[in-house]
Amino acid sequence: MRLTLHTDYALRTLIYLGIRTDRLVSIREIAQAYGISENHLVKIIHRLGLGGFISTQRGRNGGLRLARPAAEIRIGDVVRYTEEDMGLVACMQSDQPGGQDCILARACRLRGVLGEALGSFMGVLDRYTLADMIGDNERSGLGELRNFD
Known part of the structure; x- marks a missing residue:
């Protein structure tokens, strides 16, 4: 990322x-x-x-x-607000709803793993404020x- x-x-x-x-x-x-x-x-x-x-x-x-x-300013909130697209791979990007262009979309586990990783990344950022x-x-x-x- x-x-x-x-x-x-x-x-x-x-x-x-x-x-x-x-x-x-x-x-x-x-x-x-x-x-x-x-x-x-x-x-x-x-x-x-x-x-x-x-x-x-x-x-x-x-x-x-x-x-x-x-x-009162969470780092995670700033990142979410300023990043236009948090999709780690093409099928997670906002211009690719549901990963429709990927032939593996229905059976893909990678998307779930990357989504979990992104959630963890943002979870860490959400624990900190600008004051920190x-x-x-x-x-x-x-x-x-x-x-x-």
């Missing part, structure tokens, strides 16, 4: 905002801290806003912040990377 860059950047953005709770943060600041394209990050920010993970404030003194406390991802190392690491304070 590999998460998309969209999800990776979404998680990084949320971690950054979870560290910087004392002020609004700009898209440019996050993009520079992680070496991410601002244009790509704008799309991710928009989606996270629609999902209720972040709130945005427009204008000259605008910026971003978490929409709710980091302890933010420790002293993350706080000091971002401070060393770019000091925007």
Whole structure:
């Protein structure tokens, strides 16, 4: 299983905002801290806003912040929201309902095993919140990377 860059950047953005709770943060600041394209990050920010993970404030003194406390944001929820398709193989993907294109669909056990594996993967992610991802190392690491304070 590999998460998309969209999800990776979404998680990084949320971690950054979870560290910087004392002020609004700009898209440019996050993009520079992680070496991410601002244009790509704008799309991710928009989606996270629609999902209720972040709130945005427009204008000259605008910026971003978490929409709710980091302890209330489950990593599994973010991954489910940002990943367009969690199908591990073609017959599990959303554009292949019921695995109709697979000649083994009726007798296939692999699909069930992979579904169980995906369930376990998501179960682990559901046990953790954004707050669990933010420790002293993350706080000091971002401070060393770019000091925007």
